[in-house]
Amino acid sequence: xxxxxxxxxxxxxxxxxxxxxxxxxxxxxxxxxxxxxxxxxxxxxxxxxxxxxxxxxxxxxxxxxxxxxxxxxxxxxxxxxxxxxxxxxxxxxxxxxxxxxxxxxxxxxxxxx
Amino acid sequence: xxxxxxxxxxxxxxxxxxxxxxxxxxxxxxxxxxxxxxxxxxxxxxxxxxxxxxxxxxxxxxxxxxxxxxxxxxxxxxxxxxxxxxxxxxxxxxxxxxxxxxxxxxxxxxxx
Numbered sequence: 001x002x003x004x005x006x007x008x009x010x011x012x013x014x015x016x017x018x019x020x021x022x023x024x025x026x027x028x029x030x031x032x033x034x035x036x037x038x039x040x041x042x043x044x045x046x047x048x049x050x051x052x053x054x055x056x057x058x059x060x061x062x063x064x065x066x067x068x069x070x071x072x073x074x075x076x077x078x079x080x081x082x083x084x085x086x087x088x089x090x091x092x093x094x095x096x097x098x099x100x101x102x103x104x105x106x107x108x109x110x111x112x113x
Numbered sequence: 114x115x116x117x118x119x120x121x122x123x124x125x126x127x128x129x130x131x132x133x134x135x136x137x138x139x140x141x142x143x144x145x146x147x148x149x150x151x152x153x154x155x156x157x158x159x160x161x162x163x164x165x166x167x168x169x170x171x172x173x174x175x176x177x178x179x180x181x182x183x184x185x186x187x188x189x190x191x192x193x194x195x196x197x198x199x200x201x202x203x204x205x206x207x208x209x210x211x212x213x214x215x216x217x218x219x220x221x222x223x224x225x
Contacts, residue, residue: 033212042203043157045212056211090156100145100164102213104157 002026004105006091012111013081021076021108025093031055032074033102034066035090043090049074081112115140117204119216126194127224134189134219136204146187147205147213148178157203163187174198199223 005024013019025032031050035043036059045058049068060066063081068074078085088109092102118137126132138144145164149157161172168180178189187204201220205213 035212042215042217043213045214048212058212088154092157100207101159101162102147103159104149106156109154 004091004093004103006089006105006108008108009106010109010111012113014113015081015083017081017112019078019081019110021078021089021091021110023074023076023091023093023105025072025074025091026103029093029095029103030072031094032068032072033092033094034060034074034076035092035104037088037090037107039087041087046076078110083112086110086112115144115206115214117206117214117216119202119204119219121219122217123220123222125222125224128196129193132189132191132194132198132221134202134204134221136187136189136216137185138187138204138206139185140206144187144206146178146180148172148176148187148189149203149205149215150174151201151203151218153201160189160202194221194223196223196225 007022033048034046037043046060047066048055052068063079066076088107090104090107092104094102116139147162148160151157160176161170163170163180171177176191201218203218204216207213
């Protein structure tokens with residue numbers, strides 16, 4: 001079965017640089033969620049989109065922005081990177097309001113040096 | 114605000130023994146509850162979910178969980194653990210187009 005695809009899987013950036021993470025949801029899933037998981041931490045919800053509109057917002061820094069495109073893929077843009085942004089970034093997808101099951105991608109490991 | 118508490122940071126169980134991981138939640142309405150499992154450096158795999166109806170739910174890999182509204186609990190159980198069950202287990206609440214709120218996780222260690 002098709003799963004959530006995230007790219008890149010690993011990314012190394014320097015402080016103050018920018019990064020863009022991409023997420024391709026499971027086919028026919030119209031809702032995308034972004035989470036950040038620091039080392040040894042639980043995943044923290046950042047932001048979600050339903051039918052290309054922002055649906056819910058969590059602890060997303062102002063330096064980060066995200067959007068969902070017409071093909072339902074999503075991108076998380078991160079600017080002025082800080083050391084503390086080093087984490088695993090997960091994307092999850094679900095079928096909008098018809099189910100509450102979120103299926104997670106393998107994650108992108110971002111390292112900021 | 115919704116929250117999830119997993120009281121046990123680490124649990125060690127012998128292979129073949131039974132397992133129960135505790136989860137307590139706080140949620141303003143009818144909760145949607147989930148258990149996810151995460152192996153080191155990997156993504157989160159959905160084990161099972163509770164939305165409504167039967168309070169005992171079955172999941173994958175032989176896991177089950179029981180929703181107890183009076184205790185605000187959603188404990189995960191398995192009658193006989195295997196070495197491959199060693200992982201981090203997260204309880205979560207929420208759903209729809211909203212983000213999930215996770216507990217801090219329970220690290221499961223399996224002794225041979």
